[in-house]
Amino acid sequence: MRITFIAPTVSLSGGIRVMVIYAQQLIRMGHIVRIISPPPQTPPLPHKLKSWLSGDRWPGKPQAPKSHLDESGVDHYVLDRWRPVTDDDVPDGDVIIATWWETAEWVNALRPNKGAKVYFIQHHEIFPHLPVERCKATYRLPLHKVVVARWLKQVMDTQYGDEIVDLVPNSVDRYQFFAPVRHKHSTPTVGVLYSTVPSKGLDVSLSALQVVRERFPDLRIISFGSEKPSNKLPLPKHAKFFFCPPQEQIRNLYSRCDVWITASRSEGFNLPAMEAMACRTPVVSTRTGWPEEAVKSGINGVLVDIEDKIALANGVQWVLSRSEEDWRNLSSNAYATVASSSWKASAELFERALIHACHRSARGEIGGECACLSETPPDR
Secondary structure (H helix, E strand, O other): OOEEEOOOOOOOOOOHHHHHHHHHHHHHHOOOEEEOOOOOOOOOOHHHHHHHHHHOOOOOOOOOOOOOOOOOOEEEOOOOOOOOOOOOOOOOOOOEEEOHHHHHHHHHOHHHHHHEEEEOOOOOOOOOOOOOHHHHHHHOOEEEEEOOOOOHHHHHHHHHOOEEEOOOOOOOOOOHHHEOOOOOOOOOOOEEEOOOHHOHHHHHHHHHHHHHHHHOOOEEEEEEOOOOOEEEOOOHHHEEEEEEEEEHHHHHHOOOOOOOEEOOOOOOOOHHHHHHHHHEHHHEEOOHHHHHHHHHHHHEEEEOOOHHHHHHHHHHHHHHOHHHHHHHHHHHHHHHHHHHOOHHHHHHHHHHHHHHHHHHHOOOOOOOOOOOOOOOOOOO
């Protein structure tokens, strides 16, 4: 099939990473894949003036950020400037995939010959900083939905009345993320992803770790992220931070931790939690995204309510207080939780979802057209 992904400005975000993985897998499966995205937006004039008046330089043209597409081998076309993707930008194809609420609007407006129209949904993008009603409207567009988690499939059904949604769970590259059977570290060590995005709940994690440090004064914190720690949300002085570490180094960071903490207020999936488990690290998490489905308290980690910093702290303390034997059982169970997952299997499900979209477009159930309908339609 000829497949086009329409992406927002690309970056090192988890959502872009998942899109690139599927693009690479589909190419290996023999499909022709292209990704189209706009460059970064130029700051509006009021922002430029505010920056200049505060003593900073007048902002110039924004530079293209690093992204998971760098050296990915995937055909990537960047528009001349930030604007909607239009028919002239997109080759005729069999499937065209929106990957973000705004791109869903763009894909919906394209001519049918660009392909069967698909909406790849990695989160329910209803946030205060976004135009909420426009975002909600995209989930009612005549696009075939592919979601990454059971909770998203349920939301599409209960809130938007769409029962015909394909679930394709994310996976973990176990050739990249793995660890041998190991012991607890002599110094209790907690890992946390650094992100200032409010929904990630880093402020809650750091508050919980302050409580943990009262019981474990020698607590070591390991963190990494694609943005440097800011003064508005600083890491503790004793924390060790790694900025944009190479992918091959991230495995070692997970493996240096006795427990991984994540306090997201809202999460589409939470791939780092899955990767940490693949590296035999128990996870203490709030009830969001994939952890709500996979973390079993007392078995492979601890699951707590959103915003409950005391429960988070107690969960981390509980894991760190386990005996060597009990901790190794937690570690082994964490590894077993993700042992059967693979991106190859997920990509096969993703391919089936695209074929499903082609048959739906042929029946006029969704927008777009597909010339490639030789495969047997998936059972439904």
